Amino acid sequence: xxxxxxxxxxxxxxxxxxxxxxxxxxxxxxxxxxxxxxxxxxxxxxxxxxxxxxxxxxxxxxxxxxxxxxxxxxxxxxxxxxxxxxxxxxxxxxxxxxxxxxxxxxxxxxxxxxxxxxxxxxxxxxxxxxxxxxxxxxxxxxxxxxxxxxxxxxxxxxxxxxxxxxxxxxxxxxxxxxxxxxxxxxxxxxxxxxxxxxxxxxxxxxxxxxxxxxxxxxxxxxxxxxxxxxxxxxxxxxxxxxxxxxxxxxxxxxxxxxxxxxxxxxxxxxxxxxxxxxxxxxxxxxxxxxxxxxxxxxxxxxxxxxxxxxxxxxxxxxxxxxxxxxxxxxxxxxxxxxxxxxxxxxxxxxxxxxxxxxxxxxxxxxxxxxxxxxx
Amino acid sequence: xxxxxxxxxxxxxxxxxxxxxxxxxxxxxxxxxxxxxxxxxxxxxxxxxxxxxxxxxxxxxxxxxxxxxxxxxxxxxxxxxxxxxxxxxxxxxxxxxxxxxxxxxxxxxxxxxxxxxxxxxxxxxxxxxxxxxxxxxxxxxxxxxxxxxxxxxxxxxxxxxxxxxxxxxxxxxxxxxxxxxxxxxxxxxxxxxxxxxxxxxxxxxxxxxxxxxxxxxxxxxxxxxxxxxxxxxxxxxxxxxxxxxxxxxxxxxxxxxxxxxxxxxxxxxxxxxxxxxxxxxxxxxxxxxxxxxxxxxxxxxxxxxxxxxxxxxxxxxxxxxxxxxxxxxxxxxxxxxxxxxxxxxxxxxxxxxxxxxxxxxxxxxxxxxxxxxxxxxxxxxxxxxxxxxxxxxxxxxxxxxxxxxxxxxxxxxxxxxxxxxxxxxx
Numbered sequence: 131x132x133x134x135x136x137x138x139x140x141x142x143x144x145x146x147x148x149x150x151x152x153x154x155x156x157x158x159x160x161x162x163x164x165x166x167x168x169x170x171x172x173x174x175x176x177x178x179x180x181x182x183x184x185x186x187x188x189x190x191x192x193x194x195x196x197x198x199x200x201x202x203x204x205x206x207x208x209x210x211x212x213x214x215x216x217x218x219x220x221x222x223x224x225x226x227x228x229x230x231x232x233x234x235x236x237x238x239x240x241x242x243x244x245x246x247x248x249x250x251x252x253x254x255x256x257x258x259x260x261x262x263x264x265x266x267x268x269x270x271x272x273x274x275x276x277x278x279x280x281x282x283x284x285x286x287x288x289x290x291x292x293x294x295x296x297x298x299x300x301x302x303x304x305x306x307x308x309x310x311x312x313x314x315x316x317x318x319x320x321x322x323x324x325x326x327x328x329x330x331x332x333x334x335x336x337x338x339x340x341x342x343x344x345x346x347x348x349x350x351x352x353x354x355x356x357x358x359x360x361x362x363x364x365x366x367x368x369x370x371x372x373x374x375x376x377x378x379x380x381x382x383x384x385x386x387x388x389x390x391x392x393x394x395x396x397x398x399x400x401x402x403x404x405x406x407x408x409x410x411x412x413x414x415x416x417x418x419x420x421x422x423x424x425x426x427x428x429x430x431x432x433x434x435x436x437x438x439x440x441x442x443x444x445x446x447x448x449x450x451x452x453x454x455x456x457x458x459x460x461x462x463x464x465x466x467x468x469x470x471x472x473x474x475x476x477x478x479x480x481x482x483x484x485x486x487x488x489x490x491x492x493x494x495x496x497x498x499x500x501x502x503x504x505x
Numbered sequence: 506x507x508x509x510x511x512x513x514x515x516x517x518x519x520x521x522x523x524x525x526x527x528x529x530x531x532x533x534x535x536x537x538x539x540x541x542x543x544x545x546x547x548x549x550x551x552x553x554x555x556x557x558x559x560x561x562x563x564x565x566x567x568x569x570x571x572x573x574x575x576x577x578x579x580x581x582x583x584x585x586x587x588x589x590x591x592x593x594x595x596x597x598x599x600x601x602x603x604x605x606x607x608x609x610x611x612x613x614x615x616x617x618x619x620x621x622x623x624x625x626x627x628x629x630x631x632x633x634x635x636x637x638x639x640x641x642x643x644x645x646x647x648x649x650x651x652x653x654x655x656x657x658x659x660x661x662x663x664x665x666x667x668x669x670x671x672x673x674x675x676x677x678x679x680x681x682x683x684x685x686x687x688x689x690x691x692x693x694x695x696x697x698x699x700x701x702x703x704x705x706x707x708x709x710x711x712x713x714x715x716x717x718x719x720x721x722x723x724x725x726x727x728x729x730x731x732x733x734x735x736x737x738x739x740x741x742x743x744x745x746x747x748x749x750x751x752x753x754x755x756x757x758x759x760x761x762x763x764x765x766x767x768x769x770x771x772x773x774x775x776x777x778x779x780x781x782x783x784x785x786x787x788x789x790x791x792x793x794x795x796x797x798x799x800x801x802x803x804x805x806x807x808x809x810x811x812x813x814x815x816x817x818x819x820x821x822x823x824x825x826x827x828x829x830x831x832x833x834x835x836x837x838x839x840x841x842x843x844x845x846x847x848x849x850x851x852x853x854x855x856x857x858x859x860x861x862x863x864x865x866x867x868x869x870x871x872x873x874x875x876x877x878x879x880x881x882x883x884x885x886x887x888x889x890x891x892x893x894x895x896x897x898x899x900x901x902x903x904x905x906x907x908x909x910x911x912x913x914x915x916x917x918x919x920x921x922x923x924x925x926x927x928x929x930x931x
Contacts, residue, residue, distance in 0.1 A: 140774075143775075173774075173775060174772060174773070174774040174775055174776050175731065175735070175772060175776055175778075176775065176776055176777065195775075196682065196774070196775040197682050197775070198775075199682075199775035199776065199777070200680050200681040200682025200683070200775040200776060200777050201680055201682050201683070201777055202777055210739045210740065210877065210880055224773065224774060225731070226853075226856050226857065226873075227851075227853070227856065227873060227875040228875070228876070230875070230877050258858060261855075262853075262854070262855045262856060262857075265853060265854055265855070265856075266853055266856055287854070
């Protein structure tokens with residue numbers, strides 16, 4: 131009998147699939163393709179039809195998912211099975227102890243470790259949810275060793291809950307299938323516009339060293355999250371003229387395929403984040419063979435390994451130096467090495483590790499409670 | 506030694522319904538009113554008159570030593586000056602708000618408010634232990650009377666149908682995304698009378714299906730209603746039916762909307778559910794109707810995380826329904842292997858927000874059964890033969906009669922009332 135692997139996919143109801151929704155989408159795709167298990171997809175307490183999920187994971191966003199879930203009552207309330215059964219939450223739980231065995235994926239503890247970079251509402255929400263979610267899990271999967279360490283350091287109450295690491299994988303398409311074009315040189319700055327992602331570090335660098343704008347167009351890719359608006363940032367850093375001349379551009383959210391083309395053809399990617407749970411954009415840039423400059427510390431070195439350039443993102447001088455280093459490192463061999471590094475990460479590996487860890491935990495629990503199957 | 510045979514004839518009562526209800530302690534205040542009614546009846550049987558006070562604190566001229574018994578949540582407790590002040594207080598968490606800075610508000614400090622009373626009557630050993638644990642040494646065990654000493658007469662099918670057969674029964678048909686009009690249409694399409702529910706009619710005619718009942722305030726998160734419903738739906742067999750008697754404020758002309766109104770906050774997001782074996786009863790029922798409902802019931806499900814007493818469960822047991830119940834907190838006093846089917850549960854800290862224990866400001870532990878725990882217990886209940894079920898129900902009823910009859914509790918109350926003058930003299 132095939133094990134039942136349930137995946138909570140509430141985050142797919144976001145308008146744009148970036149960050150955690152993107153992780154959820156890739157896990158859902160792998161689960162759909164895994165013939166060794168029976169898939170179950172859940173939104174709140176609703177089990178969604180597999181055919182619907184197949185449609186959803188082909189989209190870049192699915193805000194209509196809430197509406198659909200509130201309309202689909204297929205009468206299937208039970209996940210009770212004699213087979214092993216696990217539930218995987220890619221982020222927070224709607225209802226704790228909803229699945230027989232619960233695996234929680236924790237992406238970062240930045241609302242705890244760096245609350246100053248989140249809105250008050252986010253800090254309040256995350257701080258009230260995360261620890262109880264962990265305490266009610268049979269297994270916690272951290273997306274990096276850095277996040278695993280944060281869980282251990284900041285939540286000693288959860289010492290008895292096993293925490294394992296499953297690193298994420300690039301969300302970009304195969305590098306050899308991304309369209310390559312010859313264009314004037316440009317630098318891509320990745321990241322949602324919010325304080326933690328710290329894209330203002332690049333704006334500050336451009337203000338101090340405007341020669342960069344003459345040499346490269348700077349393209350900021352990412353939706354606005356919270357904090358100072360783009361309209362206010364541009365004059366603050368004296369970049370109104372550069373924006374009007376098209377030398378500094380803000381694309382907002384871009385679907386994966388469009389972002390891939392933009393990144394793959396860039397001279398360099400800058401990801402100036404102050405703190406990450408993993409650092410997917412770094413890995414994605416490397417997967418496309420593009421040099422990347424990012425912040426030192428947190429989990430970013432796990433994503434970038436020896437192939438990213440790490441700088442103090444609070445220092446415009448250091449950032450400029452890092453950018454100079456990256457732009458010198460454009461050879462074919464270097465690009466190939468970056469792609470080789472990134473190729474060791476794949477969504478199948480991520481999914482398989484999480485699935486196997488969850489099922490192993492469930493099997494141990496089943497053996498321990500053999501006398502009463504559903505306890 | 507100074508003593509009198511009998512204290513004053515009149516007992517002053519202050520009740521929750523006259524208090525300032527601002528939901529400071531959660532949404533379960535209705536139970537104080539039910540408990541008060543039981544004690545008023547008990548006092549009457551013991552020969553006391555009762556007088557209900559809207560504002561006990563206004564009474565300034567009472568003879569010293571008169572009894573005043575309060576049935577209120579702690580922030581609404583007020584004493585009658587000069588009286589022998591007693592409060593009946595149920596608490597279901599292992600922590601109490603018992604410490605604060607002098608500059609903090611007094612009213613939310615439960616230990617402070619309870620400490621103003623000469624006696625605290627705790628309905629369960631669990632509450633007794635928690636209150637004494639925070640230094641409230643005047644706490645004694647005086648549970649709420651539940652039933653008569655003699656067995657409750659069983660109602661025949663016809664009598665049951667006469668009493669509750671025409672009550673509206675609303676099948677589980679719920680869509681969080683449908684408009685109000687659509688939801689009304691959904692509910693109306695399945696609306697019927699309780700007596701028309703096929704599983705109930707079959708059971709009353711001797712069918713093999715089982716009738717499961719839960720009585721709860723859906724807004725009280727301890728009651729674990731969604732896991733109860735899911736657990737039932739997971740293992741139900743043909744002919745089984747789950748009745749959910751919602752204990753809510755009178756819904757007037759909007760009975761049908763009630764299901765949607767109360768379920769939506771529980772689901773906290775998009776959800777749709779439909780099941781013709783799960784019915785909601787939203788009407789207010791007189792006690793005689795509740796008795797009929799209990800008589801109809803084979804198994805009463807109480808998947809509650811924690812309880813100070815759990816009166817509906819005890820009422821159901823008194824009528825021979827077999828409890829399928831958790832065994833923590835108050836239930837440890839009366840749920841035993843020979844009178845119940847146990848719902849297993851695992852202990853968790855802070856599994857959900859919005860429970861009254863949060864007023865303590867410290868972590869508290871609850872034994873939380875999942876829907877799998879509920880399903881597992883229901884499966885064991887289904888495996889009981891009709892004879893085994895009936896035997897277990899009889900033991901359950903006998904347990905309640907032994908521990909919580911008017912006679913048993915009356916003896917305890919008489920002891921407490923008699924002890925008062927002796928204590929004062931001492």
